[in-house]
Amino acid sequence: MLASHLFEQRYQTRGDPEELRHATDVLEDRLARTPPGAPQRDSLLNLAGARWRERYTASADPVHFTKAVSRLEEVLQEAESGGAFHRTATGNLGTAYRAHYNITGDLACLAAAVAAYERAVAGWDGATQDRAIPLSNLANALRASYEATGNRDHLDRSIDLHEQAVATYPAGHPGLPQRLINLASAYGARSSATDGRADLDRSAELLLQALDGMPADSPM
Incomplete structure (x- = not known):
């Protein structure tokens, strides 16, 4: 798994898709030698699903999407329901479907x-x-659904979920600014839809809070 991580990090640095292919191949080779029920299998399946999804995002090759979904569904079949691997695979499966929507525009995938x-x-x-990540993922997907369909209920719920994600972080936490930006963006979208001054003011307030919490050399 370390070798796959190193290849993936090199891909992030260099942008060479061959590095991502190597990262996936390492995991698939390990999976081929790991029988069902083995202690590391659920972790390997989760990582393989995530790597295939990364490859799909980079390549738009539907074969990569199919492999991602297949590996993640294996985790859901084999891992203990409610356990950490099951939760992670469920979120990763959502991200695979979200990537497919981003590439194809298929609302069924969203x-x-x-x-x-x-x-x-x-x-x-x-x-x-830990719950902030799935909360934010769900909020962002509902925001995308609002943008695609105009369903205001989805935007309202997106804001509520972003509020919940923000509430999980204490002041000064390095992860808080990004959550504040996500929430500000959702309020800004609702302000644009309704001409609501209160939402616009709330968006501006949140952006200022985010800026206050960023280090001076932040790339954001």
């Missing part, structure tokens, strides 16, 4: 992403920072 993210959020108890 609906599948929303459904997967809903299950991922339901798998976490309490307002923890």
